[in-house]
Amino acid sequence: MKITGNICDIKIQEIEDPLMKISSREEMNMTIYDIAKLAGVSASTVSRVINNKAGIKESTRQKVKALLKEYNYTPDENARGLVNKNTKLIGIMLADIRSAHHTDLTYVVEKYLRQKGYCGIILNAGSETEEMEEAVRLLEKRRVDGMLVVGSVFQNERVKNAISEHFSKIPVVFANGEFDLPNVYSVLVDECGGVERCVDLLVQKQKGNIAFIGTLNSPSSQAKLKGFKRAMTRYGKSEESLVILDGQPSKESGYQMTQKLLEQYSEIQGVIYSEDLIAAGGMRAFWEAGVKIPDEMAIIGIDNTIYGELSCPQFTSLDNKMTDMASEAARILVDAVEGRKNPRKIMLFSDIIEREST
Amino acid sequence: MKITGNICDIKIQEIEDPLMKISSREEMNMTIYDIAKLAGVSASTVSRVINNKAGIKESTRQKVKALLKEYNYTPDENARGLVNKNTKLIGIMLADIRSAHHTDLTYVVEKYLRQKGYCGIILNAGSETEEMEEAVRLLEKRRVDGMLVVGSVFQNERVKNAISEHFSKIPVVFANGEFDLPNVYSVLVDECGGVERCVDLLVQKQKGNIAFIGTLNSPSSQAKLKGFKRAMTRYGKSEESLVILDGQPSKESGYQMTQKLLEQYSEIQGVIYSEDLIAAGGMRAFWEAGVKIPDEMAIIGIDNTIYGELSCPQFTSLDNKMTDMASEAARILVDAVEGRKNPRKIMLFSDIIEREST
DNA sequence: TTGTACGCGTTATCAG
C-alpha cells in the first residue's frame, strides 16, 4: 500500500517517521502536583480549584486557574474515577450498529450521555451468545457505571446470566427486551399491537389477504407475529391458512421471500414485513415483476427507517419509536446511575407512518 | 409515561424500586487484595498470576486461579491503566454516525479495535468547530491511547489546533483528511480521480452532458468537484459551462436540486451526485418526473452505500473504499499506539460499482 | 518463589 506520486494535486509523501521516540517522555500530561508546585500551593488546593469547591482565597484561586489554563491542564478522568468509584462510562451493547434503526438509536443515546457527562462505549456484540457474554465481560473490566442493552436478540438465558454474574450491582436498561433481574429496567414498544393496527389498516384498504414476511426468531419478531396472527384471526382467518414466510434480516432475503410469495400465493393483496430492510428487498421484487403498488399490492414495513422514505414508491412503516426509546432508555439509565427513581418497565406505543404503499 | 395494564400478553408492572439502596455496598467488586487474603498470599502474587508472569509455584498459581474463577474476579482496566500509562481506549470522532458510510466504517473499526484489546469511544462531534473542539477535550480527559478522526469536515484550523494542543503526544489517524502535524497519519481516497473516471464512464455511455449535484463545502467535496471539472474540461467543456448544483447532504436536497435540474437544464444526460444519499433523493425526482433511467438519464452516486442497491433501478456508485479505509486506519492507529511504524500517509483507490443506472 | 513498599493521578478527611 505504498503510493508515491502526485494524484490530483494531492501530494503523496512517504515518511517512515520515528514518531517522537525519545521526546515523548519529556512532556507528559500535567498533574495537579505540577500545577501545585508552579503555584506554590498544595495539590489539594489545586484539586479544590478544579472542582470549584468553596473556601479558597480568591487570589489563590485565580492564580491556580491561570496556571491551569496556561498549561492547559486536563484532569485524568480515570484516576478521578478510581477514587470516586465511578467511571462516567456507559456500555452500549447491540448486535450490529449498521442496522439503521440501531444507528439512529445509538446517535440519540450518545448525544444524551455526553450531555450528561458520560461517555458511551458502543459494542457490536453480534448475534451469537458467546460474543454477547464476551461483551458483558469487557464492559465489566471497564467498570462502566451503567449499561444499555439494545435489541430483543439479547433476551436469552446466557446474557441474563452474564448480567447477573457481572453486573448485578449496576443499573442496566434493556431497550426492546426484558430480564427479570432487580437491576434491569425495560423500555418496550407495543410492536404486537402495532402490527395489529397494520393489519387493520390493510383490511380497511380492502387488502384483507395479507402475508407476513420476515425474521421470526427474536422475541421482537415473535411479538410482531403474534400481532399479525391475532388481528388476522380477528378477521376470521384461521391461523393455519395464514401466509407467513420466514427469512433473514437482509434485503436479499426480502427479495427472495417476495419472489416466492409472487410465485406461490397469488391471492395475497398486502404484505407486512418485519423490518424495513426486508421490505426494501421486497419492493425490488415487486418492481421487477411489474406489480403496481399500492393498487395490486399494499406494503408495510417496520422500523420507520429511511429505507421507507427512499423507496419509490415510498412505503408505509410502523414507527416503533426507536428514537423515543433511545431517549427514554438513556434518561432512565442516567437517572438510575445517579440514584433517581423510575418505573422498572415502561412501554411506548408504535405509530403507523402511512406513505404511498398503502 | 406510566402505563398499567396488559397489552398483547406483555404484563406491565410498576415497581417504584428502591434499587438496592443499602445492599449495594456490601458486595463490591473483588480486588487483588481480597483474592490475596483468601488465598493466603500477597497481592503481588495474585497480580502475577493474573498477568501470567513466570516464577510462580504451580500450586499457588492454581490455588489463586481457582479463587479468581470462583469469585469471578475481573481486573479494573482503569486502575490498571493508571499504572501502565495506557487506557486501551481509542477515541473515534465523526460528525454523525447516522450517515451510512460512517456507520459501516465505525463498525469495522470497532470490531478491529476490540479484537486488538482496545475499546472505542465514539463521539458524534457534529459539524460545528466548537463541538469538535469539545470532543477533542473530552477524549483528552479520558486519556485515550489514540484517536481516529473520520471525515474531511474536520480538516480545519480549529480542530488542527485542538489536536496539537491536546493530542500532540498520541497517535492520531485522520481518515479522509490530513493535518500537517508530526503525530497525525492520513488515510486518503482518490475521490478526485474516482470522479474523473465516473465522467469517463458516462461519456463512454454517450452521456457527455453531465451535471454535478451535491455538497461543495468540505475538502472531500472539493476533491470530487475538482475531478469533475478536470474530466469535463478534458472532454472539451469550458469550466463556466458546467452544471454544478450546490446542495445539502440530505435526500431532500437531492430531490430539490434534481427538480431544479429537470426544470432548467434539459440538455443534461447524466448526473454525478456527491453522495449516495443525495442521489437517492434525486432518484425520487426522476421517478416522479417519469424520466427513464438509464435511457434518458444516467446516474452515479458516491459512497457505495446500501442506498444504491436498494434503489429501483439500482444506481451506480463510486466506491470510495470506506471499509478498506476503516481497516487501514484502525490498523495504522493500533500499530502506532504499539510503536510499530507505518507510512504517514497512504491513499486508497476508489472503484466504480456499476449498476442499472448507467 | 514470594512479600514489601511504592507510585500512578486524583479526591476526601482531618488537622492546623
Place this chain on the structure above:
DNA sequence: CTGATAACGCGTACAA
C-alpha cells in the same frame, strides 16, 4: 483558608 496524609486498584522494582 490550606496542607499533610490516606485511599482507590493495580503493577513492579527490590528485597527476602
